Amino acid sequence: MDAPNDPQVKVEGPAERQVRQREERMQLPKIEVKYVPEEWKVLYKEQHTEKFNASVEFLQTMMGINREEAEETLLDILTKTTFIEINLMVNGAQDAEKLFGNLLEAKNEELGIPFSSQQEVADFCDGMSLIFRKESNEYRNAGxxxxxxxxxxxxxxxxxxxxxxxxxxxxxxxxxxxxxxxxxxxxxxxxxxxxxxxxxxxxxxxxxxxxxxxxxxxxxxxxxxxxxxxxxxxxxxDTIHSSHEKKLDRSRTISALAIYSKTTYPDCQRFFTDDEKIRGVEARIFWKRPRQDGNMPQNGNGPQNGNGPQNGNGPQNVNRPKTRNPPGKTAAMNCPRKTTSQIKARNPQN
Structure with a gap:
């Protein structure tokens, strides 16, 4: 084993770490609602190999079928699950009728979609209650x-x-x-x-x-x-986007009180939640700000427009308080349950 002070041992510095992290982020699959089952199948086999193989083996044993049949059956279920999961992530909680409509809009021109009716969508979601939680007839992704x-x-x-x-x-x-x-x-x-x-x-x-x-x-x-x-x-x-660094799941929201911490550039206020359910979680809120010409940006890009992302990425999707709150005051707000870009787990005492 090389000694710690061996000149041949390269120590990763801040610049190298940033480059590595940027390259890792670039390799993350893009979050989009279009139905692309063949791409998802490759991702499951190549990037989720260990858990995928263990799941195939269970299916083989449970159904008494060969590996090829088990793999095909599992991939069929996984692609349907991923299709719905991403749609809920991007479009928020939906009932079966609305979800089926959104799935149709995201259909593959060659393959269509794997569901023929809203009842078929509802039956599939109900049968996958580990993944899709049903509240007031609306389906949401489970954490x-x-x-x-x-x-x-x-x-x-x-x-x-x-x-x-x-x-x-x-x-x-x-x-x-x-x-x-x-x-x-x-x-x-x-x-x-x-x-x-x-x-x-x-x-x-x-x-x-x-x-x-x-x-x-x-x-x-x-x-x-x-x-x-x-x-x-x-x-x-461990579905495709489970650990996606830029995931913002609009189907997972909770209401909580937040205590103002500080304001940072660019016009971003930071809050700590004051709620037993998510104590210590931090939220970042970007405020609406007009351009120099007095108009709000219309392209949905950048942290100041306040419109929220349409592709499931970015830190803008928070219901903002209408007025700024001085230190020590609380503000009612909604926070996504699972997003790495918007909510950071940090102890407010640190």
């Missing part, structure tokens, strides 16, 4: 950590663990210790699962393979849990 938690609870229960209201906090602590994300996002990631599943009862109401005993406060599994693809295939915790 990555919520998906991971559900699969982890299934493994623990099948392993003989007892999970109830008395020990769930310890289970969550152990789960959070194994979350691997950028340090800036760790605080938020550790709280994300609770946004989708505030209690064990919520898990049983959302995921049909779970059941909850009100008398004992204990979480249990149905006999079908071992056959459930979404509970046993790890690829569903």
């Amino acid at each position: 990555v950590q919520g998906r991971r938690l559900v699969q982890e609870l299934k493994k623990r229960l099948r392993g003989g663990d007892s999970i109830d209201e008395d020990n769930i906090h310890q289970v969550l602590e152990e789960f959070c210790e194994n979350i691997e994300v950028d340090e800036r996002l760790k605080n938020f990631a550790q709280q994300e699962a609770g946004l989708d599943y505030p209690s064990l009862r919520d898990i049983s109401k959302t995921i049909p393979e779970f059941n909850y005993d009100k008398t004992t406060g204990r979480l249990g599994l149905s006999p079908d849990a071992d056959k459930s693809l979404m509970l046993n295939a790890p690829i569903f915790t």
